[in-house]
Amino acid sequence: MNAVYPDLTLADFNQGKILYGEKCVACHALKSPKSLSPERWPSMVADMTNKANKKEMRIDPTQEALIIKYLVTMSTPAK
Ligand code: HEC
Numbered sequence: 001m002n003a004v005y006p007d008l009t010l011a012d013f014n015q016g017k018i019l020y021g022e023k024c025v026a027c028h029a030l031k032s033p034k035s036l037s038p039e040r041w042p043s044m045v046a047d048m049t050n051k052a053n054k055k056e057m058r059i060d061p062t063q064e065a066l067i068i069k070y071l072v073t074m075s076t077p078a079k
Contacts (some may be wrong), residue, residue: 004038004076005069016070019063024048026057033074041071 024030036044045068049059059067 004072008069008073012066013070013073016066016068019059020067020070023052023057023059023063023067026052026055033071036071036075038072038076041075042068045071 021030033041045064049064052059
């Protein structure tokens with residue numbers, strides 16, 4: 001679907017977007033995907049997943065991976 005994740009399906013991309021909207025708004029407003037570079041999102045989402053899981057707002061590893069793919073895709077400048 002894109003240069004960053006050649007195998008990413010539209011279904012997974014859409015699922016990542018939905019999960020982002022559901023899981024990442026629990027503690028603060030949603031950040032724009034463009035607010036961080038594609039390099040920084042994976043570790044940021046990992047940090048946030050830890051925070052969420054500590055508070056028992058479960059984000060499982062599959063969901064975490066989909067959220068990362070959505071955010072990295074959205075923050076990567078179009079060629
Ligand atoms: C359990 C509460 C909680 C959840 C759920 C959560 N966050 Fe956060 N987030 C925080 C807190 C608290 C901060 C303040 C900075 C810190 O402690 O790192 C923060 C800061 C951030 C920042 C830094 C932005 C800034 O303006 O400084 C980003 C980006 C971010 N979160 C993204 C996410 C994403 C993406 C998700 C979903 C995967 C998410 N957050 C889910 C609590 C949460």
